[in-house]
Amino acid sequence: MFHRIRRRAAEPSEEQRRFFELSAQLEGQVPPEVERVRAELDRAEPATVVDYFLPPELRVPSHDQLDGRMTSWKQPIVLDGEMVACAECGAYRDWLVLSTRDQIWLRCRAGHQQQETRLDTAWYNRHTGPADATHATFEDCLRHLGH
Template identity: 75%
Template sequence: MKRAGRGAEIEEDARVFHRIRRRAKELSETERQFAELHARLQGQVPPGFGVPAPEPEPAKPAAVVDDFLPPELRVPSHDQVDGKMMPWKQPLVLDGEMAACAECGAYRDWLILSTHGDIWLRCRAGHQQRETRIDTAWYNRHSGPADATHATFEDCLRHLGH
């Protein structure tokens, strides 16, 4: 009995597969419509194909608009500034050693100046010494944004209280 049942299943499967194969050979409605459209358009050329493109019209000059900041709000670029300086109130420790003025021995309340790639320390008494243990990158990391620009070195010193 099982064999007869199994044989019937195999025959039914064969009929199903035969129907599937027959459908696969036939075109679907969408495929048929596409084939008709393709046959109709086969010899046609789109309009403008093969014709040289027209010359582009010359561009009209853009209107000049002064949208840059007014002069009083502009900040000078780094190449327009001779140097920068910042106050450093606490003792300055470099390589485990406290920096001190070579002339008067002051060790706090510095002005740190960055100019032309060099770093200088200026004590409250006005003595200046070049500091080789600090570079411009260190200065840039520790300085805040500039709060003012000054025409002269003396103006900047007055602004910072020195």
């Protein structure tokens, strides 16, 4: 009994045979709408090229065109439950956070700098906003940030 059921299932049904015959007849035919659209595309004029970029004087440099970025950080920085303090003077707030070459440096108000290995560029990007200015020298940036 099961052998007969399997044998019937192995052979295509009448509907499947009709479907295969119709598919074979339609193979290679293209609907007329496709030919009409192709003809319109061939007749169409090429689109004019528009420069959507800002003029050079209004463009902001990308991160790979800068030597680094910095921002002021007024509140204390707490990492792993420990407040970060300057190794030389003991200051623990009013930092400048410098991001350069995938390293984070902290600079206190007195001008002492120390690398902070527990912070990375991703942390810097999460905690800072867009740049409000670019500067030619490090000293210009320090003046801009009030240090």
